[in-house]
Amino acid sequence: MTMTLETATIPKPSRLMLAALALGLIILAGFLAPLISPHDPDAVDLLNRAAPPVGLGGSWGHALGTDQIGRDILSRCLWGIRTSFGIATLGLVFSAVLGVTLGIISGLAGAWTDRIIMTVVDVFISLPNLLLMLCGIALLGTETWVLVVLIGFVKWEGYARLVRGQVLAIREQGYIEAARVLGARNLTIALRHVLPNLASPLAVILTLSFPGVLLMEAGLSFLGVGVQPPVASLGRMIDDGRNYLVNAWWISGMPSIVIVAITLLFQIIGDAIRDRVDEWLDA
Amino acid sequence: MSGSMPETLLSVRDLTLSFATRMGPLKVLRGIDLDIAANEVVALVGESGSGKSALGKSIVQLLSPPFVDGRATLSGSIRLHGEELITAPAHRLRAVRARDIAMVSQDALSGLNPVMRIGAQIAEAAQAADPALSAAAARRDARDMLAAVGLPDPDKAARDYPHQLSGGQRQRVMLALAAIRQPQVLIADEPTTALDVSVQARVLALLADLQRQSGMAMLFITHDLGVVANIAHRVAVMYAGQIIETGTVAEVFTRPRHPYSAGLISALPEAPAHHPRLAGGPPDLHNLAPGCAFMPRCRHAAMACSQPPPLKPFPGGAHALCWSPLS
Amino acid sequence: MLRFMSWRFLRAQVTMLFVLVVAFLTVRLSGEPFDTMFPEGLTQETAQALRHRWNLDLPIWEQFTLYLGKMLTGDFGRSLFTHEPVWQMYAERMPATLAVGSLALIIAISLGIPIGALSALRRGAVTERMLMGVAFLGYAVPHFVFGIGLILLFGYYLRLLPASGLSSPQHYILPVLTLAIPMVAGIARFMRAAMLDTIGQPYVMTAASKGLGNGRIARRHVLRNAMVPLVTVLGLEIAGLINGSVFVEAVFSLPGVGRVLVSSVENRDFTVLQFGVVAYAGLVVLINLVIDLLYTLIDPRVRVGG
Numbered sequence: 001m002t003m004t005l006e007t008a009t010i011p012k013p014s015r016l017m018l019a020a021l022a023l024g025l026i027i028l029a030g031f032l033a034p035l036i037s038p039h040d041p042d043a044v045d046l047l048n049r050a051a052p053p054v055g056l057g058g059s060w061g062h063a064l065g066t067d068q069i070g071r072d073i074l075s076r077c078l079w080g081i082r083t084s085f086g087i088a089t090l091g092l093v094f095s096a097v098l099g100v101t102l103g104i105i106s107g108l109a110g111a112w113t114d115r116i117i118m119t120v121v122d123v124f125i126s127l128p129n130l131l132l133m134l135c136g137i138a139l140l141g142t143e144t145w146v147l148v149v150l151i152g153f154v155k156w157e158g159y160a161r162l163v164r165g166q167v168l169a170i171r172e173q174g175y176i177e178a179a180r181v182l183g184a185r186n187l188t189i190a191l192r193h194v195l196p197n198l199a200s201p202l203a204v205i206l207t208l209s210f211p212g213v214l215l216m217e218a219g220l221s222f223l224g225v226g227v228q229p230p231v232a233s234l235g236r237m238i239d240d241g242r243n244y245l246v247n248a249w250w251i252s253g254m255p256s257i258v259i260v261a262i263t264l265l266f267q268i269i270g271d272a273i274r275d276r277v278d279e280w281l282d283a
Numbered sequence: 284m285s286g287s288m289p290e291t292l293l294s295v296r297d298l299t300l301s302f303a304t305r306m307g308p309l310k311v312l313r314g315i316d317l318d319i320a321a322n323e324v325v326a327l328v329g330e331s332g333s334g335k336s337a338l339g340k341s342i343v344q345l346l347s348p349p350f351v352d353g354r355a356t357l358s359g360s361i362r363l364h365g366e367e368l369i370t371a372p373a374h375r376l377r378a379v380r381a382r383d384i385a386m387v388s389q390d391a392l393s394g395l396n397p398v399m400r401i402g403a404q405i406a407e408a409a410q411a412a413d414p415a416l417s418a419a420a421a422r423r424d425a426r427d428m429l430a431a432v433g434l435p436d437p438d439k440a441a442r443d444y445p446h447q448l449s450g451g452q453r454q455r456v457m458l459a460l461a462a463i464r465q466p467q468v469l470i471a472d473e474p475t476t477a478l479d480v481s482v483q484a485r486v487l488a489l490l491a492d493l494q495r496q497s498g499m500a501m502l503f504i505t506h507d508l509g510v511v512a513n514i515a516h517r518v519a520v521m522y523a524g525q526i527i528e529t530g531t532v533a534e535v536f537t538r539p540r541h542p543y544s545a546g547l548i549s550a551l552p553e554a555p556a557h558h559p560r561l562a563g564g565p566p567d568l569h570n571l572a573p574g575c576a577f578m579p580r581c582r583h584a585a586m587a588c589s590q591p592p593p594l595k596p597f598p599g600g601a602h603a604l605c606w607s608p609l610s
Numbered sequence: 611m612l613r614f615m616s617w618r619f620l621r622a623q624v625t626m627l628f629v630l631v632v633a634f635l636t637v638r639l640s641g642e643p644f645d646t647m648f649p650e651g652l653t654q655e656t657a658q659a660l661r662h663r664w665n666l667d668l669p670i671w672e673q674f675t676l677y678l679g680k681m682l683t684g685d686f687g688r689s690l691f692t693h694e695p696v697w698q699m700y701a702e703r704m705p706a707t708l709a710v711g712s713l714a715l716i717i718a719i720s721l722g723i724p725i726g727a728l729s730a731l732r733r734g735a736v737t738e739r740m741l742m743g744v745a746f747l748g749y750a751v752p753h754f755v756f757g758i759g760l761i762l763l764f765g766y767y768l769r770l771l772p773a774s775g776l777s778s779p780q781h782y783i784l785p786v787l788t789l790a791i792p793m794v795a796g797i798a799r800f801m802r803a804a805m806l807d808t809i810g811q812p813y814v815m816t817a818a819s820k821g822l823g824n825g826r827i828a829r830r831h832v833l834r835n836a837m838v839p840l841v842t843v844l845g846l847e848i849a850g851l852i853n854g855s856v857f858v859e860a861v862f863s864l865p866g867v868g869r870v871l872v873s874s875v876e877n878r879d880f881t882v883l884q885f886g887v888v889a890y891a892g893l894v895v896l897i898n899l900v901i902d903l904l905y906t907l908i909d910p911r912v913r914v915g916g
Contacts, residue, residue: 123625130853131890135636138875138883215752222754223860225875246766256755263750348809349818349827350731381821390812398834408820444910
């Protein structure tokens with residue numbers, strides 16, 4: 001609350017820059033987790049269980065404290081960030097590829113294929129993502145690649161709509177006809193004329209859907225059906241600490257703060273992007 | 284000027300309107316003087332951006348939507364029957380809008396509430412004008428008014444929603460909305476621009492009929508000089524937030540005094556060919572020179588024109604704001 | 611209106627059919643059902659007889675029609691894990707989920723709409739900032755983090771409210787708030803935007819030019835029109851609510867259907883999962899139908915063909 005109030009008074013461009021910088025640092029820290037994390041994230045230290053973070057009686061040796069079996073929370077958070085971003089990035093790239101492909105097919109193929117794909121899009125939108133994810137997990141298991149694939153499967157419709165719309169719009173325009181007369185195939189046309197124009201809107205969708213996907217992974221891991229131990233995951237860490245909230249809130253609290261910080265930063269960046277897009281549309 | 288008028292109903296004096304913008308105050312109206320007598324139709328003409336619409340909205344002080352802090356500053360005097368409206372309290376202004384000064388805007392297509400039945404929207408206006416009116420009586424009046432504005436099946440129209448009517452029918456409803464209050468003044472702000480040309484003429488004829496029957500005064504705002512002669516008694520020509528010429532329709536159309544009026548009239552298809560045509564566009568209101576605003580476009584511009592021009596009277600009651608009016 | 615509704619109805623049916631196929635395939639693809647249902651080491655004849663008994667020797671599409679028929683007649687099978695009837699497992703847990711969810715929905719609507727509307731009508735920097743701040747948090751903080759935060763604050767530090775289970779009315783407060791507050795924020799934020807958009811419409815100026823008071827303009831001209839887009843957003847919010855309830859049930863250890871669903875995923879208890887998916891999807895589809903109906907009631911442009 002206070003945080004948003006403060007950020008709200010900073011002028012927009014610098015707010016965007018600050019948020020992007022902070023988010024970049026977080027992502028970098030996650031990326032470099034194997035190099036910079038102070039401890040092995042899985043190293044159990046039963047003599048040093050639930051040690052408090054610095055400032056609450058803890059030491060710099062475990063800056064964010066330790067969890068219920070003595071693992072270093074800072075290290076686990078860093079590895080957790082790495083996991084979350086890895087899954088989300090791969091999943092979103094997969095969803096973009098899937099969505100773009102289906103969008104192109106839908107836009108170029110005949111009316112019936114188009115209608116079928118668009119009906120599927122409608123159906124996907126009307127179902128809660130969580131439900132589809134749970135089905136897939138039950139079916140395919142809880143390996144990490146499953147999450148990536150499932151994220152791809154539940155997030156593709158936005159891209160498909162955008163690309164389809166653009167393909168249809170461009171089909172109406174003359175130069176496609178001209179290209180066709182020159183013997184270009186539909187697919188070549190789509191790849192050469194549609195995709196380059198869509199690079200930035202696709203990137204915008206990708207950025208805007210990032211926090212949702214991160215939260216989805218964290219949520220599934222929290223429920224125990226996402227990322228499985230020993231892979232460190234922020235959602236799992238929050239779940240682990242729930243039984244120790246009274247005496248050691250930081251076990252759940254630290255990864256919670258990390259998740260909220262990441263999504264808030266994405267939110268700020270997303271709002272700024274939307275404002276830019278609006279301005280651009282107005283102009 | 285007012286001496287020749289039978290009875291001044293609405294009197295605007297030295298009206299100034301400015302909007303606060305990022306580039307400083309934008310002066311949209313610059314010292315407007317205008318009188319309208321009972322039963323008189325005054326046409327307010329000018330290019331878009333000349334401030335004619337802003338003048339109409341200023342008279343009822345509806346410059347920004349309700350619940351929005353307007354950035355407009357209005358000064359000067361607007362008197363209805365001698366009562367000052369600029370300083371009137373909000374409740375008094377509402378009563379004036381409800382009873383005395385009605386306004387028909389150009390948004391015929393979006394000026395009606397899409398989720399309210401036509402009859403209810405008109406009845407609402409009737410009840411706002413006369414709080415003593417019962418709901419049933421208001422509904423009956425609304426239905427009668429719909430018949431009066433020429434809707435083929437007024438009972439059905441009263442039950443309809445706006446999207447079920449055509450553009451022309453909707454504009455008739457807008458007229459009904461204004462006329463049911465039996466206002467003393469009607470401000471009609473380009474009431475036909477959103478309509479098809481064929482429909483325009485019929486709606487205009489209806490407007491003229493309503494005016495004649497009720498004897499209300501009307502300020503008819505338009506950029507289309509072609510329709511002015513059919514409906515108005517007097518013309519006021521606006522340019523860059525000022526009224527630069529007034530006079531009877533006959534006077535202004537046959538002997539325009541201001542070069543700008545002459546240019547406007549010569550743009551009419553039936554105009555005599557010898558009049559000079561207008562070139563260029565309206566000036567930037569942010570960067571107005573102290574002199575005549577029309578000078579950069581004027582064929583008759585002289586040294587004197589860089590000073591604020593005087594208002595010169597002419598025989599027949601016409602006035603022109605010009606250093607070197609045409610003779 | 612009839613055309614609109616029958617189209618929506620058709621779409622709802624297509625969605626449900628899709629869900630049923632997915633649910634059926636989930637069970638089918640999970641492995642040869644025979645192996646999960648029966649012990650190993652049966653003789654050839656017994657196995658064959660059992661296959662025939664359970665219709666597993668039929669072509670897959672015939673199995674699907676049989677399954678469809680069973681679903682439609684309310685025969686949802688038994689848990690592969692506990693052998694309890696699936697229907698009963700859910701029926702026991704349904705009251706908790708429905709109670710918490712509908713309370714949250716009622717609170718969200720009855721607070722979100724007025725807060726959003728008032729903040730649009732009386733624009734002040736402070737309320738605006740507050741609202742946007744809360745809405746911001748509503749989007750950024752997932753239910754499970756928010757719930758844990760509330761437990762820490764009210765359950766452990768202030769010791770005001772119980773933090774798990776549903777054994778008394780006080781027990782409902784935290785889970786309902788966890789579900790409701792992000793929704794209040796979302797609805798208020800959307801309502802505010804819809805109101806501001808409506809205030810700028812020409813018909814609001816027409817209303818003002820009739821000399822109506824601000825209260826009447828707000829009620830009859832702004833609010834009614836702003837509700838139209840809100841209704842469609844409500845559908846999304848309710849889908850979010852269903853998502854959130856799964857997490858809230860986990861955080862507060864509520865005896866709700868979300869936990870049955872999650873444990874069925876953990877146990878790979880496919881008959882239980884199957885019903886959960888079909889039931890949840892059915893609920894979402896039903897809610898969307900109701901919203902479409904509401905939409906036609908509130909917007910004459912849909913109700914009365916143009």
